[in-house]
Amino acid sequence: MLYPWQQTLWEKWQQLLEQNRLHHAILLTAAKGSGRGELARHLAHTVLCQNGYTEACGMCHACQLLAAQTHPDFHVIKPEQEGKQISVDAVRQCNRWAVETSQLGGRRVILIENADALGEAAANALLKTLEEPPENCQFILTAQSLDSLLPTIVSRCNKWRLSVPDEAQTQHWVEMQLMQSIKTEAVRLNCGAPLATLQFIEQGQDIRHGKLVEAFATYLQPPHTGLYDVAGLCAGEGTISLQWLSFFLLDCIKLQQGAGQCLVHRESASWVQKVAQAVPAATLIRQARQINKLHQQLQKHTGLNDELLIVEWLSTFLTEN
Template structure:
């Protein structure tokens, strides 16, 4: 079942399916946490369905195999780990799947998740197949944006962008799922992505992050007490907290510049005001750059001691 904010795009695809005009290579561009994988699989299941042309029937042999994640004509490749490229060997396997005979005498679907993780070698390996796919082979690619996709791959696909829902609708949807009210800043901290916002709250990260903001705000005020407590809170959930804290500092910088119309930390304005009044603009800019650099460093080198490096970053607020 697809999500409410996907309905418009899905109806467009259904029209093309009904008219048998769906492009052989679909590229779905959607933000992380938008449920793009669900939408891509809905299309895959529909293409493979033996009874319906525009909607999975859920009762045919193909649909049952798909639901059991055991469909012989549905193939998926994706990075083995977050941040890693899709290997050339996996792409070559795609090319072999593309020319296979269907096991169920129907269509074949190849889903490439995180297609923006296709390196140059991988992209070059699949270009010809994307341009001239064998009959009965449907390619579906998903990606977060065009930024990291090679133009040669993009040019061979039919591009579709899943627009994010209005943040008020996201807030209402998450609240309906949880049966509780949530903060608007939880939506904004997750870039308006509904599923990311839902996971953020279900995991309790919203509460832990709120405690961090309170502790961090107290720490930056002289005499700067609690540096190790703040560092421990920063590292408890991995590097994601550093990114959230950088959003907080950017809000503080905006407040200093008189930009108060759209702040991520809508419900934490007292903390934003306190930091903006305490830290000089030059130091705030420097520490924003430093925390972003630290985030990139830790994302690239996963074996580093996060807490120790956060302590080093926090000392930048002391005695300046």
């Protein structure tokens, strides 16, 4: 199934498929929550379909095997855990698949999800295969951005960018799925990505986000109560909560600098205003930098005591004021 915002890019790929001009290595970059994985798999299924040239038929033996996730010529490698790198061993296996004979006598497809998680050794192991591709082997790589990919990998691929819809379109699409209105800040907190916004609402994160913002803003105003309430809410939600607070602090800075029309927290603007009035600009800027460092630290080292580190960070607001 394709989403509406994917249709334009898909039609371009269909033209290449019809003309037999699809590059042997497609690199798709797109934001998290935009459905890049679904689009990549849709292309893989179309390439492997035994009847269709520009769209999978859904009826042939290959399509049935794909639906059952048992197609012998469709291979996927990706990080074993979120935030981890794709191993060199996984890439070596990928290279072996690339030179194998098709078990169904057709094409072979290798999908590399989150290719920006390829470490330097793994990327180098892939280079020769991408440079001299075996016959009838289609590579599809997906990534969030090109920044973390080796230039040598990027240069050997045909690059495509899937853009997210504009804010109003994303909000409308999510509201149609849920049959209810949603806040604009829910879209902005998820960088406009439709699927991420939908999941944000479905999982009740919008409600927990609202509680965290209220508790955080209350703590930052005299008499500065509720430190452990804020830390507990953050620890319960995970590292994403630190990203929410980072957005909130940046909104406070924007308001102080006269850019209040650009707030992420549109519906929570009253809390932003209260904090912007109560906390000096220098403190907000310093704390925004510190929370981003803490976010990166907790993502990289999963065994740390999240709540204790968050309490320490929150405490520095009072010592700096």
